[in-house]
Amino acid sequence: MSKGDIERIQEDFAAAAKRTTQAGFDALELHGAHGYLISQFLSPAMNRRQDEYGGSLENRARFALEVVEKVKAAVGDSCLIYIRLGVADGIADGLTLEEGRQVAKWLVRSGVKMLHVSGGVGGAPAVDPAVSGNWSPTLRLAAQIKTVVDVPVIGVGGIIHPEQAEAALDAGLADLIAVGKAMLADPLWASKALGHIQAPINVCRACPRCGHFKHPFVCPAHPRA
């Protein structure tokens, strides 16, 4: 990307953010995880630039921080801005958790109001199940970020039952829990968890076929999903 490309895409982030406020949303989540563009800039394995956007961590974080600045300028106080941040890469020579913790602090200092913690390029680093215990690698990453920032941290990954979400909160891993597959298996999961709908949850079976690259898949818990 030329500097012009960088500026143009940052302006696109700002324009998209502006549209979310015009559409009436109260909050917007920037995507800075999973190997998308912000995540690529952060990753030393992907980012081979030799200008001020590559090399040192400060340089690799520049793109993300400038996006936040431009988005803030576009939406003002009308919308809460937060970010889904890949705080560590799942590939060799990628972003380390130590670096991700520093980026998290810089983003908070720049005005991001929450952090939704996930993996970066290649997903989250693998964790030995013996060490991981009951919690997914991404939830454990959230716990590592929670200790270095003073904004709410959203944790995600492997939560199937509402009780597990409560237990993760009680254990202090995160301040909020996000749920993916369990809500694919039962779109009414949250209403049922809250007791607003009195019916059993269609429980996600955590089967291996659920994922981006394994199409077509049929969800055994919710065939219409």
Ligand SMILES: Cc1cc2nc3c(=O)[nH]c(=O)nc-3n(C[C@H](O)[C@H](O)[C@H](O)COP(=O)(O)O)c2cc1C
């Ligand atoms: C079929 C499928 C599609 C997904 N699509 C996205 C996506 O577009 N953007 C994103 O940030 N995460 C996406 N994810 C990841 C989820 O947001 C979530 O982080 C992940 O599934 C772990 O949470 P869970 O165990 O509660 O599902 C997807 C996950 C699945 C299973």
Ligand code: SF4
């Ligand atoms: S396909 Fe399997 S893992 Fe995915 S939501 Fe359905 S039951 Fe859960």
